[in-house]
Amino acid sequence: MIGVFHPGRSLVHRTPALAKLGVLAVLVTVIALQTSLVALAVASGVVAALFVVAWLPVGLVWRQIVPILWLLAFAVPVQVIFGGWEAAATMAVRLVLAVALAALYTLTTPVTATLDAMQVLLRPFHRWIDADRVGLTLALTIRCVPLLADIVREVLEARKARGAEGSVVALAVPVIVRALQTAEHLGDALTARGFDD
Amino acid sequence: MMTRIVFDHVSHDFDAERVVDDVSLVLDEHRIGIVGANGSGKSTLARMINGLVTPTSGRVSVGGLDLARHAREVRRTVGFVFTNADNQIVMPTVREDVAFTLRRHKLEKADAAARVDAALHRFGLHDLADRPAHRLSGGQKQLLALASVLVAEPGVIVADEPTTLLDARNARLVGEHFAELPQQLVVVSHQLELLDGFDRVIVMEHGRVVADDRPEVALEAYRELIGSPR
Numbered sequence: 112m113i114g115v116f117h118p119g120r121s122l123v124h125r126t127p128a129l130a131k132l133g134v135l136a137v138l139v140t141v142i143a144l145q146t147s148l149v150a151l152a153v154a155s156g157v158v159a160a161l162f163v164v165a166w167l168p169v170g171l172v173w174r175q176i177v178p179i180l181w182l183l184a185f186a187v188p189v190q191v192i193f194g195g196w197e198a199a200a201t202m203a204v205r206l207v208l209a210v211a212l213a214a215l216y217t218l219t220t221p222v223t224a225t226l227d228a229m230q231v232l233l234r235p236f237h238r239w240i241d242a243d244r245v246g247l248t249l250a251l252t253i254r255c256v257p258l259l260a261d262i263v264r265e266v267l268e269a270r271k272a273r274g275a276e277g278s279v280v281a282l283a284v285p286v287i288v289r290a291l292q293t294a295e296h297l298g299d300a301l302t303a304r305g306f307d308d
Numbered sequence: 309m310m311t312r313i314v315f316d317h318v319s320h321d322f323d324a325e326r327v328v329d330d331v332s333l334v335l336d337e338h339r340i341g342i343v344g345a346n347g348s349g350k351s352t353l354a355r356m357i358n359g360l361v362t363p364t365s366g367r368v369s370v371g372g373l374d375l376a377r378h379a380r381e382v383r384r385t386v387g388f389v390f391t392n393a394d395n396q397i398v399m400p401t402v403r404e405d406v407a408f409t410l411r412r413h414k415l416e417k418a419d420a421a422a423r424v425d426a427a428l429h430r431f432g433l434h435d436l437a438d439r440p441a442h443r444l445s446g447g448q449k450q451l452l453a454l455a456s457v458l459v460a461e462p463g464v465i466v467a468d469e470p471t472t473l474l475d476a477r478n479a480r481l482v483g484e485h486f487a488e489l490p491q492q493l494v495v496v497s498h499q500l501e502l503l504d505g506f507d508r509v510i511v512m513e514h515g516r517v518v519a520d521d522r523p524e525v526a527l528e529a530y531r532e533l534i535g536s537p538r
Contacts (some may be wrong), residue, residue, distance in 0.1 A: 115400040115401060115439065116400065116401055116404075118438040122357055176365050196526045221401065221403075221404055222399055222401070222404055223404050223407055223408075224401055226411075241433065242489050243411070250398060250399055250400075250408075251398065254397070254398055254399060254400055254442075256345070257440070257442040258394065258442070261394075261442070282370070284325075291396060296392065296395035296396075297398070299395075300382070300388075300390060300395055300396040300398065301362055301398065302359075302360060303358055303360060303383065303387075303388035303390075303396075304383075304398075304408070304456070304457075304460075305380070305383050305384060305409070305412045305460075306412065307379070307380060307383065
């Protein structure tokens with residue numbers, strides 16, 4: 112779900128990161144507060160229009176949305192049973208739109224622009240909050256998604272090769288150990304690059 | 309003029325085991341190689357040069373600055389290239405990762421962008437600038453790691469087995485780039501061909517320096533030590 116920047120020259124790409132973060136926050140809040148399917152249909156149209164303006168490859172956008180559909184495949188039936196079909200549909204549309212908007216932001220905004228936006232946003236609070244550190248945490252979070260995905264994939268392959276496909280321990284232990292080792296190495300790399308405070 | 313790196317009776321213990329044992333060296337040549345078997349202490353020694361490892365006893369200094377007190381200043385002049393470039397890449401795209409190094413240098417945006425572009429061009433990464441860094445090949449990732457270090461224009465580069473995880477072609481490519489660097493180089497490697505043309509090679513065994521000479525002499529001693537054919 113956390114895509115990386117896809118370069119482009121669209122209006123969405125050229126809009127400053129801070130403005131996009133503001134619009135993202137407002138739109139997600141408005142969508143979360145909607146209970147009417149008609150209003151959500153209008154919101155879907157607005158989000159689709161934003162994607163058209165951003166002119167992103169359809170396949171790339173689809174890959175950002177698919178993971179949430181897997182989650183909904185489990186959540187929607189439960190919601191239908193306990194809350195009815197309308198509540199389930201409302202929840203599903205809200206989630207898909209929120210994920211789509213977040214994906215639109217990450218696909219059209221370099222992480223460095225987000226870091227700069229964070230510094231501006233947190234400037235009034237510089238006495239209490241280190242904007243550089245917040246930005247770095249955000250960047251590392253995005254960076255660690257593919258790193259962890261690689262670790263899990265390799266451990267799954269190793270588990271399969273050893274014939275221990277059903278073992279949770281054979282998955283969890285090496286993933287945790289390798290994730291901790293990776294975190295230590297990443298810390299060393301940050302120190303070596305001067306981020307040592 | 310090369311930077312003077314001094315190890316003065318340096319030892320380091322890890323979990324009650326001595327991994328570097330009373331090493332004294334002065335490194336001021338252009339290209340220095342460090343070889344040794346696994347666990348010989350060579351990586352620990354290299355990591356002391358920019359303060360990633362603090363010695364248990366003894367003193368390390370770079371350009372007259374004691375690492376115990378001036379580690380941050382030393383890191384500004386000593387770049388470090390790790391074995392696994394994946395662990396060194398911090399930002400999602402190639403350009404952003406190179407630019408990340410300069411965030412603490414407080415440069416003007418235009419100056420920083422120019423330096424990033426120059427580093428990308430130098431290592432043939434310009435066409436890949438907006439690609440996700442984690443999707444590069446192993447060789448490209450190691451070149452990205454090198455570009456990310458060199459964009460800060462360090463005087464010394466320490467590389468810890470930079471070609472170990474690469475195939476022969478990518479290892480040769482990275483080796484060619486290393487050979488062209490004007491900076492002072494300290495390279496830890498198992499791949500002895502990477503040390504061709506170096507000025508000095510140090511051989512380590514059980515935390516001690518057992519040979520320290522011109523490459524042809526030191527590597528001969530290393531081959532005898534590990535019992536490998538020429």
